[in-house]
Amino acid sequence: MKEILDRLESRRQEARLGGGLKRIEAQHAKGKLTARERLELLLDHGSFEEFDMFVEHRCVDFGMDKQPRPPGDGVVTGWGTVNGRKVFVFAKDFTVLGGSLSETHAQKVGKIQELALRMRAPIIGLYDSGGARIQEGVASLAGYADIFKRNVTASGVIPQISVIMGPCAGGDVYSPAMTDFIFMVRDTSYMYVTGPDVVKTVTNEIVTHEELGGASVHTTKSSISDGAFDNDVEALLQIRRLIDFLPANNQEGAPEWPSADDPLRRDMSLDTLVPDNANQPYDMKELILKVVDEGDFFEISEKHAGNIITGFGRIEGRTVGVVANQPMVLAGVLDSDASRKAARFVRFCDAFEIPIVTFVDVPGFLPGTAQEYGGLIKHGAKLLFAYSQCTVPLVTCITRKAFGGAYDVMASKHIGGDVNYAWPTAQIAVMGAKGAVEIIFRGQTPEEIEKRTREYEERFLSPFVAAERGYIDEVIMPHSTRPRIARALAMLRTKKVEQPWRKHDNMPL
Numbered sequence: 460m461k462e463i464l465d466r467l468e469s470r471r472q473e474a475r476l477g478g479g480l481k482r483i484e485a486q487h488a489k490g491k492l493t494a495r496e497r498l499e500l501l502l503d504h505g506s507f508e509e510f511d512m513f514v515e516h517r518c519v520d521f522g523m524d525k526q527p528r529p530p531g532d533g534v535v536t537g538w539g540t541v542n543g544r545k546v547f548v549f550a551k552d553f554t555v556l557g558g559s560l561s562e563t564h565a566q567k568v569g570k571i572q573e574l575a576l577r578m579r580a581p582i583i584g585l586y587d588s589g590g591a592r593i594q595e596g597v598a599s600l601a602g603y604a605d606i607f608k609r610n611v612t613a614s615g616v617i618p619q620i621s622v623i624m625g626p627c628a629g630g631d632v633y634s635p636a637m638t639d640f641i642f643m644v645r646d647t648s649y650m651y652v653t654g655p656d657v658v659k660t661v662t663n664e665i666v667t668h669e670e671l672g673g674a675s676v677h678t679t680k681s682s683i684s685d686g687a688f689d690n691d692v693e694a695l696l697q698i699r700r701l702i703d704f705l706p707a708n709n710q711e712g713a714p715e716w717p718s719a720d721d722p723l724r725r726d727m728s729l730d731t732l733v734p735d736n737a738n739q740p741y742d743m744k745e746l747i748l749k750v751v752d753e754g755d756f757f758e759i760s761e762k763h764a765g766n767i768i769t770g771f772g773r774i775e776g777r778t779v780g781v782v783a784n785q786p787m788v789l790a791g792v793l794d795s796d797a798s799r800k801a802a803r804f805v806r807f808c809d810a811f812e813i814p815i816v817t818f819v820d821v822p823g824f825l826p827g828t829a830q831e832y833g834g835l836i837k838h839g840a841k842l843l844f845a846y847s848q849c850t851v852p853l854v855t856c857i858t859r860k861a862f863g864g865a866y867d868v869m870a871s872k873h874i875g876g877d878v879n880y881a882w883p884t885a886q887i888a889v890m891g892a893k894g895a896v897e898i899i900f901r902g903q904t905p906e907e908i909e910k911r912t913r914e915y916e917e918r919f920l921s922p923f924v925a926a927e928r929g930y931i932d933e934v935i936m937p938h939s940t941r942p943r944i945a946r947a948l949a950m951l952r953t954k955k956v957e958q959p960w961r962k963h964d965n966m967p968l
């Protein structure tokens with residue numbers, strides 16, 4: 460008996476070594492942890508239950524039958540807990556054939572995807588892979604397609620999170636692209652469909668891995684990645700933090716944690732947040748941090764389209780999604796990038812029953828040929844569509860400008876806002892005073908224009924015209940924003956909205 464037990468232990472030891480000590484050292488030398496080390500950090504200590512440790516590939520082509528078959532086949536899979544909550548995980552093991560995806564490797568990932576969906580628990584994939592196992596050809600392509608299909612089935616049912624911690628090339632990129640969030644590790648991770656060599660052959664461009672698909676590119680230019688972290692350890696700890704904000708599935712509701720922060724806490728400093736000069740920016744993040752519990756805010760896509768802020772916070776211990784125009788960047792204008800970024804976030808929140816708090820200070824949509832040629836109409840419509848479609852509680856607070864179509868779009872009463880507040884500094888109008896007067900009183904003397912501008916400002920640039928019509932439910936003191944939002948969210952907990960039957964909508968993609 461002892462011998463049998465020893466044999467199991469020695470097979471386990473061998474599997475835990477993945478591609479062997481030399482390759483583990485090479486992995487460490489690149490500043491990366493191994494798949495198992497990563498899972499240790501991601502999951503609660505001792506909670507990892509591994510599956511399929513002894514699975515081996517079945518490939519016999521290109522001399523693969525002559526080489527040792529590494530147990531586990533380049534991916535470590537299983538489940539564990541994050542702060543006591545169940546999650547399913549897979550981590551590509553770059554030390555085994557570059558973490559490349561074979562038929563059996565794909566089956567291991569698929570098994571975990573199916574379990575996660577059946578158990579209605581989040582799934583987290585850690586990527587570090589050279590793409591399709593070149594020796595396996597079409598079997599590898601089939602394996603990818605099976606994974607993609609499962610991603611789509613699970614979309615909107617359980618949170619799916621991808622963390623890119625090394626190469627993520629070829630077929631490996633499309634599964635993350637269909638998950639809810641992608642995070643990267645700076646300097647050690649890169650994502651692209653085709654690598655620098657192919658790029659050079661096809662387009663004659665010479666680029667490095669980093670220039671083509673590093674975290675700096677995907678968190679800013681392409682917006683493929685929702686955030687980047689300095690190293691593996693920080694990335695994994697931040698993913699644990701994110702998991703704490705997310706529901707396990709689309710029916711469980713936003714998680715609640717004990718909070719020591721009084722929901723009725725007032726913050727007098729907010730009374731002076733908005734500057735006297737309407738053209739002077741202020742930091743909307745200050746408002747967000749002062750409103751959410753303990754100033755704890757997990758920002759999504761911080762480095763892309765900074766004119767809109769998206770992220771998760773908590774009120775009375777319960778997760779809320781926050782969307783806010785940022786006057787510090789492009790005066791908080793809505794452009795194509797900001798609209799797309801916020802639309803995707805709003806849809807995530809709605810799919811997973813996370814209430815949304817929207818802070819508005821928006822001078823309108825960004826004018827210009829670059830925006831119009833780039834499809835601003837369709838991109839702006841995405842955000843309009845996403846908010847209009849929401850059945851989750853929507854609480855909106857206008858702090859300053861809410862001009863034109865952008866007023867309608869930013870969770871206005873008209874498209875489904877449940878509780879719409881405005882600060883006394885709010886200016887809700889079709890456009891800014893100067894622009895409006897120059898159109899209505901074209902050709903008048905500068906003195907007349909100035910007089911009319913003042914008249915327009917007094918009449919329209921306030922929250923009261925909208926409040927008189929019931930478009931704003933209440934004009935509130937800035938210092939009482941947190942208590943008012945907390946009370947509104949508490950009232951909205953029983954919100955129920957029925958949508959007419961349809962197969963699915965046809966949002967302006």
Ligand code: HXC
Nearest residue numbers: 556557559588589590591592593600603626628629630631
């Ligand atoms: C089999 C692979 C592999 C792959 C790497 N390896 N990629 N084995 N299939 N796709 C192996 C290497 O042979 C090597 O084995 C070990 O992994 C480490 O690789 P290195 O090249 O030494 O590492 P590094 O220098 O860090 O370079 C990493 C890399 C490079 C940039 C990812 O390995 C690379 O370019 N790989 C190929 C990428 C690729 O073209 N993939 C196919 C994409 S096509 P040893 O034994 O030496 O340790 C695709 C289409 C699918 O995915 C589409 C589906 C929709």
